[in-house]
Amino acid sequence: MQVITSHINADFDTLASMLAAKKLYPDAVLTFPGSLEKNLRDFFEKSSFRLFEVEKIKNIDMDEIERIILVDIRQAARIGKFAEIINRPGLDIHIYDHHPKSSDDIHGSVEVTHTYGATTTILTHIIKEKGIELTPEEATVLMLGIYEDTGSLAFSSTTVKDYEAAAFLLSKGANLNIVSDLITKELTAEQVSLLNDLLQSATTYSIDGIDVVIVEAAADKYMGDLAVLVHRLKDIENINCLFALVSMESRVHLIARSRFKEVNAGEIAQALGGGGHPTAASATLKDITLIQAKEKLIAVLKDKIIPKRFARDMMSSPPITLSEHASINDAKVTLLRYGINAIPVVCGEKVLGIITRQVVEKAVYHGLKDVSVKEYMTPEFEIVSPSASVAEVQEAIIGHHQRLLPVVDKGKIAGIITRTDLLRLLHEELKIEPYSAEEAPLTKHKAVTRLMEEQLPEKVVAILRDAGKVADELGCRAYVVGGFVRDLILRYENLDVDMVIEGEGIAFANAFAKRFGCRVKSHERFGTAVIVFPDRFKIDVATARLEYYEKPGALPTVELSSLKLDLYRRDFTINTLAAVLNPRNFGELIDFFGAQRDIKEKAIRVLHNLSFVEDPTRLLRAIRFEQRYGFTMAKHTQSLIKNAVKLNLLQRISGERFLNELKAIFEEENFLSAVNRIKEFNLVKYIHPAINLNEEEMAILERARDVLTWYKLLYMEDKIEDWLVLFLAISDQLKDDEILEVGKRLSIIGKYRMNVLIARADARKALNMLQLKLTPVSFKQGKILKNSDVYKMLKPLPIENILHIMAKTVSSNTKKAISNYITHLKACKPLLHGDDLKRLGVPEGPLYSEILSLLLEKRLDEKIKTKADEEKMVKEILSQNQKVRVSK
Numbered sequence: 001m002q003v004i005t006s007h008i009n010a011d012f013d014t015l016a017s018m019l020a021a022k023k024l025y026p027d028a029v030l031t032f033p034g035s036l037e038k039n040l041r042d043f044f045e046k047s048s049f050r051l052f053e054v055e056k057i058k059n060i061d062m063d064e065i066e067r068i069i070l071v072d073i074r075q076a077a078r079i080g081k082f083a084e085i086i087n088r089p090g091l092d093i094h095i096y097d098h099h100p101k102s103s104d105d106i107h108g109s110v111e112v113t114h115t116y117g118a119t120t121t122i123l124t125h126i127i128k129e130k131g132i133e134l135t136p137e138e139a140t141v142l143m144l145g146i147y148e149d150t151g152s153l154a155f156s157s158t159t160v161k162d163y164e165a166a167a168f169l170l171s172k173g174a175n176l177n178i179v180s181d182l183i184t185k186e187l188t189a190e191q192v193s194l195l196n197d198l199l200q201s202a203t204t205y206s207i208d209g210i211d212v213v214i215v216e217a218a219a220d221k222y223m224g225d226l227a228v229l230v231h232r233l234k235d236i237e238n239i240n241c242l243f244a245l246v247s248m249e250s251r252v253h254l255i256a257r258s259r260f261k262e263v264n265a266g267e268i269a270q271a272l273g274g275g276g277h278p279t280a281a282s283a284t285l286k287d288i289t290l291i292q293a294k295e296k297l298i299a300v301l302k303d304k305i306i307p308k309r310f311a312r313d314m315m316s317s318p319p320i321t322l323s324e325h326a327s328i329n330d331a332k333v334t335l336l337r338y339g340i341n342a343i344p345v346v347c348g349e350k351v352l353g354i355i356t357r358q359v360v361e362k363a364v365y366h367g368l369k370d371v372s373v374k375e376y377m378t379p380e381f382e383i384v385s386p387s388a389s390v391a392e393v394q395e396a397i398i399g400h401h402q403r404l405l406p407v408v409d410k411g412k413i414a415g416i417i418t419r420t421d422l423l424r425l426l427h428e429e430l431k432i433e434p435y436s437a438e439e440a441p442l443t444k445h446k447a448v449t450r451l452m453e454e455q456l457p458e459k460v461v462a463i464l465r466d467a468g469k470v471a472d473e474l475g476c477r478a479y480v481v482g483g484f485v486r487d488l489i490l491r492y493e494n495l496d497v498d499m500v501i502e503g504e505g506i507a508f509a510n511a512f513a514k515r516f517g518c519r520v521k522s523h524e525r526f527g528t529a530v531i532v533f534p535d536r537f538k539i540d541v542a543t544a545r546l547e548y549y550e551k552p553g554a555l556p557t558v559e560l561s562s563l564k565l566d567l568y569r570r571d572f573t574i575n576t577l578a579a580v581l582n583p584r585n586f587g588e589l590i591d592f593f594g595a596q597r598d599i600k601e602k603a604i605r606v607l608h609n610l611s612f613v614e615d616p617t618r619l620l621r622a623i624r625f626e627q628r629y630g631f632t633m634a635k636h637t638q639s640l641i642k643n644a645v646k647l648n649l650l651q652r653i654s655g656e657r658f659l660n661e662l663k664a665i666f667e668e669e670n671f672l673s674a675v676n677r678i679k680e681f682n683l684v685k686y687i688h689p690a691i692n693l694n695e696e697e698m699a700i701l702e703r704a705r706d707v708l709t710w711y712k713l714l715y716m717e718d719k720i721e722d723w724l725v726l727f728l729a730i731s732d733q734l735k736d737d738e739i740l741e742v743g744k745r746l747s748i749i750g751k752y753r754m755n756v757l758i759a760r761a762d763a764r765k766a767l768n769m770l771q772l773k774l775t776p777v778s779f780k781q782g783k784i785l786k787n788s789d790v791y792k793m794l795k796p797l798p799i800e801n802i803l804h805i806m807a808k809t810v811s812s813n814t815k816k817a818i819s820n821y822i823t824h825l826k827a828c829k830p831l832l833h834g835d836d837l838k839r840l841g842v843p844e845g846p847l848y849s850e851i852l853s854l855l856l857e858k859r860l861d862e863k864i865k866t867k868a869d870e871e872k873m874v875k876e877i878l879s880q881n882q883k884v885r886v887s888k
Contacts (some may be wrong), residue, residue, distance in 0.1 A: 001029065001061070001064040001065050001066055001067075002020060002025055002027055002028035002029065002065075002066065002067040002068075002069065003029050003031060003060060003065050003067070003068050003069065004018050004025060004028045004029065004030050004031070004069040004071065005018070005030075005031050005032065005033050005069070005070065005071075005079065005082055005083075006032070006033065006070065006071050006072045006073050006079075007033065007034075007072060007073035007075075007078040007079060007275075008032075008033055008034030008035060008078055008079070008080050008284070009034065009035055009036070009282070009284065010016070010032050010034075010035075010036045010150075010347045010875065011148060012141075012144045012147075012148040012149075012182070012183075013072055013118045013119055013120055013145040013146075013148055013149040014032075014071070014072050014119075014145075015119075015141065015145065015147025016120040016141050016142045016143075016146070017071035017072045017096065017118075017119040017120050017123055017145060018030050018071055018134075019138060019141055020071075020120060020123035020124060020126075020127060020142055020145075021069050021071050021096065021123060023123075023127055023132050023134070023138075024123070024126060024130075024132070025069055026129070028067075028069055029055050029060070029119060030053065030055065031055045031056070031057050031060055032054065032057065033057060033079050033080030033081060033082055034057075034080040035753070046246060052176040057080070057081060058590060059066060061767060062081070062082075062084065062085050065085060065091065066090075066091070066092060067091070067092040067093075067094065068082060068085075068086070068091060068092070068093055068094070069094045069095075069096070070093065070094070070096070070097070070106065070108070070650065071096045071119055071123070072097060072098070072099075072119040073097060073099075073275075074095050074097045074102075074105045074106045074107075074111075074113070074839060075102060075104055075105065075106065075270070075701055076104070076106055077273050077275075078106070078274065078275060086106055092108070092109055092128055093106060093107070093108030093109060093110075094108055094109065094110040094111075095107075095108045095110065095111045095112065095113065096112045096113075096119055096122055096123055097112075097113050097119055097122075098113070098114060098115060098116045098117070098119045098121070098122060099113075099115075099266070099275060099276065099277065100115060100266055100277065100278070102270055102275070103112070104270075112126070114161070115119065115157075115159075115453075116159050116161045116162055117146065117149055117150035117153075117155065117157045117158040117159055117448070118145055118146045118148075118149035118150055118162060119145070119149075120142050120145030120146050120149070121146055121159075121162045121165040121604050122162050123142075123165070123209065124142055124146070124165040124168060124169060125161065125165060128165075128168050129695045131433055133878050134169070134172045134173075135172075135173070136173030136174065136175065138172075139169040139170075139172035139173050139174035139865065140169075140173075140174045140175045140178050141180060142165075142169050142174070143169045143170070143174040143176070143179050144178075144179050144182060144183070146162055146165060146166055146169070146185060147166075147179050147183055149161070149716045150162050150863050152183065153166060154429060155279075157277060157279065157280075158781075159450070159454070160454065164806060169857075173540070186573045187228075187229075187232070190219075190223060191223065191225065191228075191229055194217055194219055194223060194229060194246070195229050195232060195233060197217035197218075198215040198216070198217050198229065198230075198233055198244060198246075199215070199233060199236070199237070201210050201215050201216045201217060202214075202215050202237065202239075203215075204281070205298065205301070207298075207301050207302055207305050208262070208302075208305050208306070209389060209391070209426055210241065210260055210262055210305055211240070211241065212241045212242075212243065212263065212301060212305075213237075213239045213241060213242050213243070213870060214242075214243045214244075214245070214297065214298070215233065215242070215243070215244045215245070216245040216246070216247075216290055216294060217244075217246050217247070217259070218246070218248070218290060219246060219247070219248045220249040221248065222248045222249055223246075223248065226253055226255050226282075227280075227282070228245075229255075230242065230244045230255040230257060232252065233857040234257055239257075240258075240259040240260060241257070241258045241259060241260050241263050242256070242257045242258075243255075243256050243257075243268075243297060243301075244256075245293050245294055245297065245372060247289070247290040247293075250286065250287065250724050251285065251286050252284070252285040252288055252289075252290055252293040253282070253284055253285075254269060254272060254274060254283040254284070254285065254293070254297065254838050255280065255282050256268060256269050256276070256280070256281045256282065256283075257280055258278065258279055258280075258654055259279065261278075261307075261447070261588075262305055262306040263301075263304075263305050263866060264278045264304065264306075265277065265278060265279060265280055266278050266280075266281045267304050267305050268281065268297075268300050268301060269281035269282055269283040270283075271300045271303075271304060272285060272296065272297065272300060273285065275703075284634045285536075297852055309390060309425070310386065310387050310388060310389060310390075310406065311384045311385065311387065311388040311392070311393055311407050311417060312386035312387065312390075312414070312415070313417075314390075314393065314417050314421050314422070314425060315386070315407045315414065315415030315416060315417050315421075316414035316415055316416055316417075316418075316421070316562045316564055316565055317407075317414060317416075317562050317563075318415070318562070319344060319406070319413055319414075319415050319416040320334070320338050320340065320416075321343065321344045321345070321346045321413065322343050322344070322345050322346065322355070322373055323335060323345075323346065323347075324345055324346065324347045324352055324372070324373070324374050325372065326345075326372070326373050327369065327370050327371065327372060327373065328363045328364060328368055328369045328370070328372075328373060328376065329364070329369035329370065330373070331343065331355055331360045331373050332360050332361070332369070335357050335360060339608070339610075340357075340418075341357045341403065341404075341418075342354055342355070342356045342357065342403045342404035342418070343355060343404070343717035344404065344413060344416060345373050345374065345377045346413060349411075349412035349413055350411060350412065351381075351383065351406045351408060351412070351413050352374065352376070352377065352379065353377030353378050353379040353381065354377060354378050354402075354403075354404055354406075355373050355376060355377040355378070356378075356403060356404075359376050359377075360376075364615050367438050368499060376714070377719055381400075381402060382396040382397075382400050382402055382405060382406045383396075383406045383407070384396055384405060384406075384407055384408070384417075385404070385407070385408065385409060386407055386409050386415075387416055388407075393405060393417055394422060394426070397417070397419055397422050398422075403418065403419055403828075404417075404418055404419075405417040405418075414663070415562075416878060418737040422683065424592065447587040447588055447589060448485070448488055448489065448579050448587050448589050449486050449586060449587030450587075451489065451491075452464065452488065452579075452587060453728060454848040455488055455491060455493075456488075456495075457495075459537075460495060460537075463497075463533075463537075463539070464480060464497075464586075465581070465582055465583070465586065466512070466515075466516065467499065467512060467539075467581050468580070468581035468582045468583050468586055469583060470508065470511055470512045470515065471501065471503070471508060471581060471582055472582050472583060472584075473511075474503060474504075474507065474508060474511060475500070475503070476501055476502055476503025476504070476508060477502040477503065477563070477580070477582060477583060478499060478500075478501055478502075478508065478580075478582060479499065479500045479501075479502075479563060479578040479579060479580055479590065480497060480498065480499055480578065480579050480580040480581060481498050481499070481500045481563075481566075481567065481577070481578040481579075482498050482570065482575050482576075482577070482578075483496065483498070483575055484497050484498055484579060484600070485577040485579050485589070486574050486575055486577055486595070488579075489577070489596070489599060490599065490629065492629075495537075496537075496540075497539045497540065498539075498542070499539060499540065499541045499542070499581070500541075500542050500543075500544050500563060500566055500578065501541060501542070501543055501544065502544045502562060502563055503543070504527075504543060505527050505528060505529060505541045505542050505544075506520075506522045506524065506527060506528075506529045506541075506543070509522065509527075509529035509530075509531050509541045509543060510522075510533060511646045513531055516533075517534060518531050518532055518533050518534070519531075520532070526542070527542065527543030528540065528541065528543070528758045529542075530544045533862070540603055541710055542566075544562055544563050544565070544566040548740065550859065552857075563578060563590065564592050565591065567590075567592060568592075568593070568607060570607065571606070571607075571611065571615070571618045571622075572598075572604055572605060572606060572607070572618075572621075572622065572625065573594055573595045573598045573603075573605045573606075573618070573619055574593070574595050574598050574599055574603075574604065574605075574625065574631075576593045576595050576596075576607070577589065577591055577593060577595045577596075578590040586819055594606060602629070602630065602631040602632060603632060603633070603634050604622050604625055604626045604631050604632070604634065604637060605629060605633075605634040605636075605637050606618070606622075606636075606640060606670065608635050609640065611640070612640050612641060612643075612644040613644065613647075613649060615653075616644060616649040616650045616652060616653050617650075617653055617657050617658065617660075617661045617781060618685070619641050619644055619645075619649075619650065619681070619683065620658075620662065620664075620665060620678070621661060621664075622637065622641065623665070623674050623677045623678060623681070624661070624665050624668060624674055626663055626674075626677065627668060627670045627671075627673045627674040627677065628668055628669075628670065641681055642681065645681060645682055645683065650683065650686045651686070654747070655745045655746040656746070657746040658686060658746060659746040659747060659748065660725075662687070662723075662746075663723045665678075666722065666723040666726045666727070667722070667723065671705070671726070672701065672705065673697075673700060675693070675698070675701060675730070676698075679693045687730065687742065687746075688734055688738060688741075688742050689728065689747060690733065690734055690735075691731060691733060691810070691853060692733070693730070695864070697730075697732060697733060700729050700732050700807055700808055700839065701726065701729045701730055703729075703807040703808075704725055704726055704728075704729035704804065704807035705726070706804070706807070707725070707803050707807045708720075708722055708725055708726075708803065711803060711822070714822070714823065716822070716827035719801070720799050720800055721753070722802040724753065724756055725800050725803045725804055725807070728756070728760060728800065728801065729804060729808075732804075732808060736760060736761045739757055739760060739793060740757055740758070742785045743757045752798070755798060756798045756800045759796075759797055759798055759801050761799060761802075762796065762797060762801075763797050763801035763802070763804065763805050764805070766793040766794060766797065766805065767805040767808060767814070769793060770785070770790070770793065770809075770817055771809060771811050771814050773785040773789075774811065774813040774814050774817060775813075785817065786860075786861050787820070787825055787860040787861050787862070788856075788857040788860040788861050790817050790818075790820070790821050790825060791821065791825050791826075791828070791856075791860050794821050794825075794826075795826070800823075800824065802821070804816060805818065806818040806819070806822075825860055828859055828860055829856065829859075830852055830855035830856050830859060830870060831859075831866075831867040831870055832852070832855060832867065832870045832871065832874065834848060836871075837851060837852075837874065840871060840874050840875065840878070841878060842874065847881075851874060851877060852857045854873075854877070855870050855873065855874075858873065
């Protein structure tokens, strides 16, 4: 016997999942393990649908069950009487569920679990894949299940798969009017009364810094749709974390809603015998009073709520400090180098005082630069421990007007917290607008786990999870950072994984590689490593580092730092995102600098005013990102670029670095728009002052793009360097000696690349000759250019030069001739080889090459076609040579 069942207090997702499972297991019996929600009871009583033959559980012989199919549940505590047999040897268990994993999950021979918005979604996709037909009535019931659990596809737990399933059901005739009538219900008088009781009982508890609202009420008889009442209450009072306890008959029902990551509603409900999701859950407590239930709930809350962040979570570590022996001038240099306004003065690892930029500047002004910092530091200051709460940090910084707060652990400085750190944290908490429990918070701690699972290959997600586990074992923090996270949020494909380790990056890489059979290439100087997998997939690993620049345009000097300072060294806000890899907070998004805001507003923004001064190549990078994503540079960022151009900062960087950025722009799909922006900001002069990029020159560049696209579609064996073709196009108006000078200045290295630049002169001559001989006048005069002539002109040229002149010409006849050379003539060869000539009696010597050249010419001009033709021609040449010798 096969049985399909679910959890007690069944809802529409339960019903829909059971019906869908029946389509997969047609011989199975449907049965509910316990009571139904009121809306489901009403549906059975009033619905005209006749789709269900549900057997009462009392009629099920447990001993006869060979297979049990569990839908929308995998916890024994919530399957009623079936829990008695769930561990029976030989019982075949099949599970379909969308709830998060739990330690007490039931396991079966078949487990299909995905964190979609509804279990019905999982089964609908299976039905679709198997090609099983659905009637309009069946599709409507399945749609009911999806709509109820996803808030009509509006909750943040809704996934792409839910929408796809709903679209499929709609195509099968699902009736949305029926769905809407059943999902949307007006409150009865009894429900209104109960809602009022809940409102009046609302009490706020502060647990580990989190405000939790608990409401309670009692009803004389069972009342359904408690979840609807709690949802109304939450909306009325704008409550972010709500737990409702309602005593009905002999049970207390819990409905939980939470918007806070620190309060996992599902875990809390599970501890009370229920279950659900992190944002929405429920439980039923038997044989317990309302008072006892409340006490039990508070105890679980105290145990399960993750405390709000502590000082150790806010601090920058390792801290930048000054030795007590440092001078005022040393302090000035250090403050300037790291761009900070205050710094602790230490003796070893003990904090002696704090000195600020203002004090240092005044001391220097008064000629005291050689005096010890101990003379002018502030020796009276507040400190906190790593476990200090946000409130304690706030009191120390704001209450005592302290710019910088040392975090001290056992007498040793462990980190520092600045006023900016605190203000940023408070701002993030204040700017979060209230929203329903089912909506995801757009906060610094938004999780991107689902995005990872949707966007990345399973193998990559597994690697990231493994990396987090290894980091945990080593006692360090691991993050994916930068463009990888940016493109994850933007839903751009990007498998260039960059990891940052708060700890020893190389040690982490070696430990990971040893466990998973990888190779490591490390760079001790920079604290970086590359993990190379057997299939050549690579991950870049870096130690959290801080960079400072000795002078504008110089390469950075690297020092050990924390994640926040590591991200602060990056170019633009959109590249400062990080995601936690450690298991406890896997996927948690870290956003110190407003990257999410700028991504939403489609803005390219620098992190600080000296960004382009420190690294002028960022000018080109800003343009590249702007055009790639369709963003717009912030006004202030544009002003900084113009100022950098005015200061001629790009002249200070090496030609090689400039060329690398130019190459990166040429690789972009929208490189023409980027080139236009380069022109707007007057950056073209840094390639060469003679380049104007007028309308005609931009047209050549555009045609070069089209020629490259055409060439790639040919799938030719010859590999080309696209950027070289575009470089030739953008510098087309330069003289031959000027382009060679540009090549030298930009460090275009490699014999082949230099040959391309040198060959430009010959390519232009070839183009002029082609255009001259392919004019209408030439055709009229009977001067037809032979294929062999075209071959001789183009054969000595690198393919990049040939593509360049193809883009340069506007003559259709010339384009056709070049196209014919690339697609046909270039690969043309005689069918006969040296051995064949020897067999035919050709004497060894210069005659070999003369004959082969002649054969190629005749083949190019289609005078000979077959091998026999070639042999005949060779014999004729030999015969003529013999006659010549005889006559002599």
